[in-house]
Amino acid sequence: MIRFAAFCGYILMITTCAWGSAFSIQEIGTRATGMGGAFVAVASDGSALFYNPAGIAFQDGFRMQMDTLLVHGNFKFTPSVTPNGTVVPEGGYQGFISPQILVVPNMYMTMRLNPKWTVGFGSFAPFGLGGNWTNFEDSEPSNTKFVARFHTTRPKMESIWMQPTVAYRVNDRLAIAFGGALVHTHVLLEQSILNPLEEGRFFGEQLAPRIFPDADPVVAGRIIARLLPEGRSRFAATSNNIGGAFGILYRHPQWKTRFGATYRTAVTQHFRGKASFAFTTEYALKPLAGPAVFANLFPEQPATATFPTPGTYAVGAATEAFGRNLFALDVQMQDYRRLRYVVLNFSQHGPDTATPAEARIDYSFHNAWAVRVGWERPVKNMTVRAGGAFDGTPVPEGAVSPLWPDSSRINFNGGVSKEVGGKEISIFYQFTKFLPRTTNVAANANVFTNGKWNSTAQLVGISFRFRKGGQSLEFD
Amino acid sequence: MTQRFAISTLLVISLAFARAVPAPAADRLDPTLVVVLGGGLSAGFSGFHLTEAGQKQAWPVLIAKQMGTYISVPAMRESGQVGVVNSYQPLRGLLPQVAQSGERALPFPFFTMNLSVPFLRVGDALNLRPQPQYDGIKLITAIEGNLLQTLANAILGGPLLVLQPPVLLTQVEYAQALNPTLAFIQLGFEDVVEAAVQNNAARITSTNSFRTDFAQVLSRMQMTNASVVVMTVPDPTETAYFASLSEVAGLYGLSSEELRTRLGLETGDLLTLGGMVEIADALRGRRGNVLSQGSVLSAAVAASVRAAVSGYNTAIRDAAQGTDVVIFDLAGFMHQVKVGGVRPGTVSVTGDYGGGFYSEDGIYPSSIGQALLANAVLQFLNSTYGSGFAPVAVETIP
Numbered sequence: 104m105i106r107f108a109a110f111c112g113y114i115l116m117i118t119t120c121a122w123g124s125a126f127s128i129q130e131i132g133t134r135a136t137g138m139g140g141a142f143v144a145v146a147s148d149g150s151a152l153f154y155n156p157a158g159i160a161f162q163d164g165f166r167m168q169m170d171t172l173l174v175h176g177n178f179k180f181t182p183s184v185t186p187n188g189t190v191v192p193e194g195g196y197q198g199f200i201s202p203q204i205l206v207v208p209n210m211y212m213t214m215r216l217n218p219k220w221t222v223g224f225g226s227f228a229p230f231g232l233g234g235n236w237t238n239f240e241d242s243e244p245s246n247t248k249f250v251a252r253f254h255t256t257r258p259k260m261e262s263i264w265m266q267p268t269v270a271y272r273v274n275d276r277l278a279i280a281f282g283g284a285l286v287h288t289h290v291l292l293e294q295s296i297l298n299p300l301e302e303g304r305f306f307g308e309q310l311a312p313r314i315f316p317d318a319d320p321v322v323a324g325r326i327i328a329r330l331l332p333e334g335r336s337r338f339a340a341t342s343n344n345i346g347g348a349f350g351i352l353y354r355h356p357q358w359k360t361r362f363g364a365t366y367r368t369a370v371t372q373h374f375r376g377k378a379s380f381a382f383t384t385e386y387a388l389k390p391l392a393g394p395a396v397f398a399n400l401f402p403e404q405p406a407t408a409t410f411p412t413p414g415t416y417a418v419g420a421a422t423e424a425f426g427r428n429l430f431a432l433d434v435q436m437q438d439y440r441r442l443r444y445v446v447l448n449f450s451q452h453g454p455d456t457a458t459p460a461e462a463r464i465d466y467s468f469h470n471a472w473a474v475r476v477g478w479e480r481p482v483k484n485m486t487v488r489a490g491g492a493f494d495g496t497p498v499p500e501g502a503v504s505p506l507w508p509d510s511s512r513i514n515f516n517g518g519v520s521k522e523v524g525g526k527e528i529s530i531f532y533q534f535t536k537f538l539p540r541t542t543n544v545a546a547n548a549n550v551f552t553n554g555k556w557n558s559t560a561q562l563v564g565i566s567f568r569f570r571k572g573g574q575s576l577e578f579d
Numbered sequence: 580m581t582q583r584f585a586i587s588t589l590l591v592i593s594l595a596f597a598r599a600v601p602a603p604a605a606d607r608l609d610p611t612l613v614v615v616l617g618g619g620l621s622a623g624f625s626g627f628h629l630t631e632a633g634q635k636q637a638w639p640v641l642i643a644k645q646m647g648t649y650i651s652v653p654a655m656r657e658s659g660q661v662g663v664v665n666s667y668q669p670l671r672g673l674l675p676q677v678a679q680s681g682e683r684a685l686p687f688p689f690f691t692m693n694l695s696v697p698f699l700r701v702g703d704a705l706n707l708r709p710q711p712q713y714d715g716i717k718l719i720t721a722i723e724g725n726l727l728q729t730l731a732n733a734i735l736g737g738p739l740l741v742l743q744p745p746v747l748l749t750q751v752e753y754a755q756a757l758n759p760t761l762a763f764i765q766l767g768f769e770d771v772v773e774a775a776v777q778n779n780a781a782r783i784t785s786t787n788s789f790r791t792d793f794a795q796v797l798s799r800m801q802m803t804n805a806s807v808v809v810m811t812v813p814d815p816t817e818t819a820y821f822a823s824l825s826e827v828a829g830l831y832g833l834s835s836e837e838l839r840t841r842l843g844l845e846t847g848d849l850l851t852l853g854g855m856v857e858i859a860d861a862l863r864g865r866r867g868n869v870l871s872q873g874s875v876l877s878a879a880v881a882a883s884v885r886a887a888v889s890g891y892n893t894a895i896r897d898a899a900q901g902t903d904v905v906i907f908d909l910a911g912f913m914h915q916v917k918v919g920g921v922r923p924g925t926v927s928v929t930g931d932y933g934g935g936f937y938s939e940d941g942i943y944p945s946s947i948g949q950a951l952l953a954n955a956v957l958q959f960l961n962s963t964y965g966s967g968f969a970p971v972a973v974e975t976i977p
Binding site: 186326 | 609611648651688804
C-alpha cells in the first residue's frame, strides 16, 4: 500500500522529442527497445503495461521497474528557397538546439494478487514532441532568423499516461488485461506571426485605403505587410483526459511461441490554456500606429484547442523454438488519420482584436504502419539483444515542417541485461536514421518549409528492475 | 496637432493561422517594396519644376507598373498656395521663371517610396532632414529661398511632419525604415549639375567626399537585404542644356571658329540654354556679342565636371565590387541618347534641345525620355535577374 501511495504521488518531468512516427514514442522500455521494440508478444517486464498489458498476468511477485531514456537528436533542415539576404547556417538549420539531450523517465510496477489476478501501474509517455528552432532573438535582423519561423519555432508536447491496469490469467496459456489511464498532456507551440507573405498582407489590405489611397489594395497590402512589426505567438495549455489500453497474450508451450495483440485508445485532447503575443518594437508603421496598438489587437487571453492522439493497434509473435534464441516480430498501425486538423479557439475575438474566434490548422495525416523485429539470447551471465524497425511516417509532404520534421525511419537497436543480486540492470542503444525527405509543396512556399529534411537520432536507455517474491525475473 | 493613425478602429480581419491561398513566393528579384534614392532625374523633375504630372511619369512609377507593384509618389501640387518659391533659379530675362509649389497634392500616401529629391547631393542623402517651421500651430514646410529644404520637407516629411513628435528622416533613414525588397540608388548628378549650370567648379562635390558618402549610402542599403541597383552618374554637359560651339554654329551655317571669334569664346567652351537664346539674338542683330553671365560653361569648368563624373562612376563601381549590388549604366544610356538618339517604334527621339528626350529645361527628361529610361531599366532588370517585365508602351505616353 505504501508503495502504491508513494507512486501515486510520483510526478514525471518529461521533455520529449518525437523520434517515433510523428509524435509517437515507442522506446518506453529498455529491454523492449534493445529488441527493436518487438515486445507485444514478449511483454515480459513492467513495460508490458505499455506494449501489451496482458503480459503482466505472467509476472509473479511484486515487481518494479524504472527506465530512463536519453535522446540526442540531429534534425536538420535546408530550405530550397529563402528570402533575399537570408543567412542559412552551414549544414542547414538545427531543430534540436536546447536542450541537446532529452531525458525521458518511465516507471512501472506490478503485483500479483493471486494466481488469476495481477495489477499494475505505469507512468509513461507514449506521445511526445519537442523541438527548438529558435536560433534568434526577436530583436535580431530578420535575415538571420530561422526562415520557417512563421510556421513554427518551438513545438513541445508531453502526453503522460498514468495507467492502473488489471490483468486476468484465464489459464496457463491465455491472459487478458485492461488499463484505464489518466492522460495528462501539456502542449506548447510558438511561432512567429505577421508573415509579410501571408497574414501580414491581408492585414495590409485592410490598411491600404488609409496609407496608400491611390493604390490597388492587394498590391498595397503586400507593401504594408513589410511595414508591420514581426510578432511571436505562444500557446501553452494542458488537458486531462481518459484513455484505455487492452491486451491479450496467448502462450503455446509446445511451440515455445507466444502471440499477442494490443489496442491503445485514441484520445481527443481538449486543451485549456493561454495564448500570448509579443511584437518587435521598431517598425515603419510605429509612428502612425502608436506603441500599444498591436498589444491591443493581440491581447493575452485564454484559449482552447482540440487535438487527437491516435489509437494504436499492434499484433506480435515471439518464439523460443530455435535453441536459446528468442525471436519476435510486431506489426503496428496507428490511426493518425484522426489528425486531420487542429482547432484553436481564442476567447477574445471582438471587433477590437485581430484574434479570430476559431483558427483551424489542416494537417491531413494518414495512418502509420511499423514493423519491428527483435532477438534476445542469454550469453554467459548476461542477456544480449538486437533488433530493428521500419517505422512509416504519417506526415504527408504538405505537413512536413518544423512542427513535424518527420519522415519514415529505420531503427538499429542493441541491448544487454545482467542480473545482479536479484536486480536486473539493462541498457540499450538505438540509432535512428530518418529517410531524407525533400519537400516542394506550392502551398508552403510562403512559409519557407520546402527543402531538405535530414535527421538522425541516438538513444541510450538504462533500466533497473527488481522483484520481491515470486519466481525469477525471466519468463515463467 | 496629433493625427495619430487609429489602426485599432480599422476593420479587423481573421488572423489566418491556417495557410492562406499563397501569393507568389519571392523570386530572386522581389519587386514588392521598391524605394528609389535619387535626385531630380528620378523624382520626375521636368520643365524647371516638380509637379504631380511629371512625378507620375517618372521612370520609377513606370517600371513599378510593369513590375506589377506600386511605388508611392509625394506628388506636388501644380500651383501651391503656400510658400511659392522660384524654381531652379533660371537665367533672369532669358528663361521663364517657374514657380515651384511647396504643397503636396491630395490624396497623398502616408509613406513615400520614391524618395528622390531634386538638388539632393549624396551627402544630403545621409544628413539632410526635413526642417519644418511653425507659425503658431500652423506647420510651414515651404521655405522661401531654400528650394532644396522645401522639397525635402515635402518629400521626406509630408504627413510624417504632422505627427507628434514629427518624424524627421534623412533619405537613407527613410529608405531603411521601409524595409524594401528592391532599392535603386541614383545619386551624384546633383553633385555636379549645379556647377555646370552656374559655371562654378567650386560647386562640385569632391570625388573623395563622394566616394566616402556613397559607400556609406550603399552599405546602409545593403543592410536592408534588398536587391540594390546603383546607377552611374550621367555627364550633365551631354544634356540638351549645353551645346558645343560646332553644334550651335551649324544651326546658323557658321563655322565654330567664326562663332568663337565673334563671341570671344575659348575652344572647348559650351553654350548653355540661355546662351543659345542670346546667340540667336546676337546673330539677328538684336543684341551685342558679349554674352551674359550664365550663358557659357567654360572649357575648364566643363573639364572639371567631366573629371568629377568619371571619378564618381569609378567610386560607384568600386563600392559595388565584390557585392551583390548591380550597376545600371545610366551614364552610358544618356550618352547614347546624346550621340545616337533613340528610336522607339517609328519615332526618332534625340538628345538635342527639342529633340524629344529632354524637357523644356534641357537637363531632365521629358515624359518620353522618362519612358525610354524606364524601358532601359526594365531591360536591364530582365537581363540581370531573368525577370520578364514587359516594356512601357512609349507611344501611349502623352
